[in-house]
Amino acid sequence: MGKSILVIEDDKEIRQTLVDVLEDEGYEVYSAENGEEGLKLLNEVSELPCLIIVDLMMPVLDGVGFRKEQIKSIKFSAVPTVLFSANGQISQKALTAGYSEYIRKPIDLEQLFEITQRYCG
């Protein structure tokens, strides 16, 4: 897997900031506004990302729905995916939706980079 990261987040400010700070770290970053666009991007890219960061609450297809679709595909389900939300019950939401890891908003950059380094080097 390459060094690209997929960010799926409906809030424009958060999405752009994630793109900026991850690019600053040298990753190639794709971004999508909702789960549906995210799935579309996964189908389009030539090389799968090393990490997907998914917001929980989004219109059209939310974080729960995205994960459901993602794990239907053996190929996509192999990509490490973390849930990213300000929701108070994020740990439980992550568990029931089948995420192995979650990040609570707001996040420290150090914490973010620890995760990206763990999965993407």
Added chain:
Amino acid sequence: MIAAEEKFSLLVDSVRDYGIFLIDPEGFIVSWNTGAERINGYRAEEVIGKHFSIFYLPEDVARNHPQNELEIAAKEGRYEEEGWRLRKNGTKFWSNVVINPMRDKNNHLVGFAKVTRDLSERKVSEERLRESEERARKMFEGVKDYSLIMLNADGTVATWNEGARRIKGYEPNEIIGKYFAIFYPEQDVQMGKCEYELKEASETGRFEDEGWRVRKDGTKFWASVLITAIRNDHGKVIGFSKVTRDITDKKRAEDLLKMAYANLEKRVEERTQQLIETNKQLQEAVRVRDEFLSIASHELRTPLTPLKMQIQSLMKMIQKSTSPNFNDERVKRMSQTCERSVSRLNSLLDNLLDVSRINLGKLSLTYETFDLVELIKNILDRYEHEIVSTGSTVTLENEKTVIGTFDHIRLEQVFANLLQNALKYGSGKPITVRIYKQDNFAILLFQDLGIGIPKEEHERIFKRFERIESNTNIGGLGLGLFITRQIVEAHGGSIAVDSKPGMGTTFTVRIPLTRFSN
């Protein structure tokens, strides 16, 4: 013959229960027996030769009663009476006296035989019985609160007391001899209640009842009735005693009490329902509050997320100032993001403060006169960046000016809110804003062609902390339309929604052009 006379004399002498003695034609005592001694107290030797008037009360002697007795006996062959007599010791006793004249063969009066019985004991018990009957009768008659009457075996009235007169209104002479059905309501009489009661009393000894009875004047009273059969020594029913009480007041009090009790039960039931309902509402209020707190914390964290990342990123860049990413474009984006995040936080806090002001009734308006068209144009300019990013276009259809007196800051808030809603739920489709005057009102329409609102949600969206359930993935505190309506109504205006799911939404605001005072 002599022997027989002697035997007879001995017999007379030995009789103890009767005083038997002979007196001569003038009334002097000639013989005396044991019974006379026992009854009168004199021994034979004390009394023989005395005039028999010594046994009489002085007043009887004075009126010559003893002599009269002898004359009647002589004339009629017998004299009998009951009367007071005197003993030797001066005490009185009630006696039965029989005097028979004794005549010889020539019908010549030779004396009198006098038989005396002491009836004192009988007299006393008779007297007692008479007194007790008199007392009973007086008591019976005098009872005022109870009707105590006797019925003959055929149900006709035999006796009547004061209580019966008071309760039923009849004088004794009006009612004695009348059939007792006269006291019953017509319907009871027709049903044979009277006969049934007497039959029941005859068979079981008594009949007890509570029910309506009729007075002489036709009015009814609620009676407690007890009928008891009276039997002779052979067990035959010879009549009935009937005790009646007027318990109308008691009945009325009981009825009132029953009604009050039923009413109380009903009120308790109602109150319980109210409490259950209130409890439900309170639980719902708690749920809404908890949900709001969860939404509010989510909403506040959202702008904090880029703010924190941007600032940390900036700090990192400052540390390694040689970073190639540290260029003007990047710094510009950083500061813009920070600025917008701070504005968002600020606006969220403003909304929270507004709600708290409204709750405390402290939403006050500062009136000034200005053109609403100009305000709308300013807002559209300010939101241009946001409009473009949603992909929608906004068309303004307006009269040249709509000038009136309003709170500038508050109406700016209203229009910005409605525009933001149209952008948020407008699905990127064209939006129309229309503003015009009608009568003395400014009319503003915000029309989008977006997801729309189901009919059943049209009222709820204006409530505090409410958003449409299906749209929980779209951010917002759920306070915007609540605050909007409060501001519009404070101006004396109104806001209405017209929407169908999938067909878009139109909000119409009507605000009076002149200052509203209530």
